[in-house]
Amino acid sequence: MxxxxxxxxxxxxxxxxxxxxxxxxxxxxxxxxxTATDLAFAANKMLQELGKPELPLATIQSFIGKGIQKLVKRSLTNSLEDEPDLELFSKALPIYERNYGEHLYTHTRxxxxxxxxxxxxxxxxxxxxxxxxxxxxxxxxxxxxxxxxxxxxxxxxxxxxxxxxxxxxxxxxxxxxxxxxxxxxxxxxxxxxxxxxxxxxxxxxxxxxxxxxxxxxxxxxxxxxxxxxxxxxxxxxxxxx
The missing domain is CATH 3.40.50.1000 (HAD superfamily/HAD-like)
Structure with missing residues (x-):
């Protein structure tokens, strides 16, 4: 070659x-x-506010790639494919967006x-x-x-x-x-x-x-x-x- x-x-x-x-x-x-650290921080802050257990950075990093709505769904279910309860998702999405907006580039480089x-x-x-x-x-x-x-x-x-x-x-x-x-x-x-x-x-x-x-x-x-x-x-x- x-x-x-x-x-x-x-x-x-x-x-x-x-x-x-x-x-x-x-x-x-x-x-x-x-962007993974800031995305994961926002996801875990969201889970905290919802009274759900936090997830490791590596897990959340594997959820990245198909947009924030999909990231929120995956974080809620700790799964790539499962769908969360619609009411829970509707509550979770604005919480995630608020937290991510507040820490958009804290660690992103x-x-x-x-x-x-x-x-x-x-x-x-x-x-x-x-x-x-x-x-x-x-x-x-x-x-x-x-x-x-x-x-x-x-x-x-x-x-x-x-x-x-x-x-x-x-x-x-x-x-x-x-x-x-x-x-x-x-x-x-x-x-x-x-x-x-x-x-x-x-x-x-x-x-x-x-x-x-x-x-x-x-x-x-x-x-x-x-x-x-x-x-x-x-x-x-x-x-x-």
Missing amino acids: NQNSLQCACRTTEIEFPIQIKAVVIDLDGTLLD PYPGVIEGLNALKEDGFQLACITNKAEAFTLPLLRATNLLSYFEIVLSGDSLPKKKPDPMPLLHACKHFQIEPCELLLIGDSLNDTIAARAAGCNIFCVPYGYNEGRDAHELDCDAIISSLLEATKLIKKIN
């Missing part, structure tokens, strides 16, 4: 690098920002290589977007507080469009915004949600191994490459006009 191709463990065909693209979309939680990677992508002329399932009320303040907002031409949150990841709608919306074809877009994410959305949209997909893939190993995902950081991603792509 030559240095310009890579056999990804999750694919049966070789991908030729560098991949030629025009724009890069990046996930938020678990890809750009390490960009992962290593994020700032360097974003700067390199900008210098190379890529158009950038952030697409997340987190509600806009939390997404924009987080990006501002961590000085990341200015890097992105467009930010799509979980409530920006009628559908969110794993539906391809947000990625296709970004393609339309950038006036490019899906094959000219790269998504960098950390979860099954990201890979399903990218494959459905026809986009390229890189995954980081350090994020919140519901407790699963990122190497199991159907991606084009596993990258250790955003900075590493810049070595595997090339800007086309």
Whole structure:
């Protein structure tokens, strides 16, 4: 195998690098920002107020990835799939949102290589977007507080469009915004949600191994490459006009 191709463990065909693209979309939680500690703190404060036992950080981290409503449901049931009592959920959600809003970026920080990677992508002329399932009320303040907002031409949150990841709608919306074809877009994410959305949209997909893939190993995902950081991603792509 030559240095310009890579056999990804999750694919049966070789991908030729560098991949030629025009724009890069990046996930938020678990890809750009390490938000788990603040998300878990809010979940446990919610459970405290409801008189329920707290959960370990590792457990709550495995619940991250499908938006705050799903995180609240999973925290209430201590399960990935079980549904809580509707009345309990209706009571719990605003408690969670209040606590998370009060501690939105107490411990949240960009992962290593994020700032360097974003700067390199900008210098190379890529158009950038952030697409997340987190509600806009939390997404924009987080990006501002961590000085990341200015890097992105467009930010799509979980409530920006009628559908969110794993539906391809947000990625296709970004393609339309950038006036490019899906094959000219790269998504960098950390979860099954990201890979399903990218494959459905026809986009390229890189995954980081350090994020919140519901407790699963990122190497199991159907991606084009596993990258250790955003900075590493810049070595595997090339800007086309």
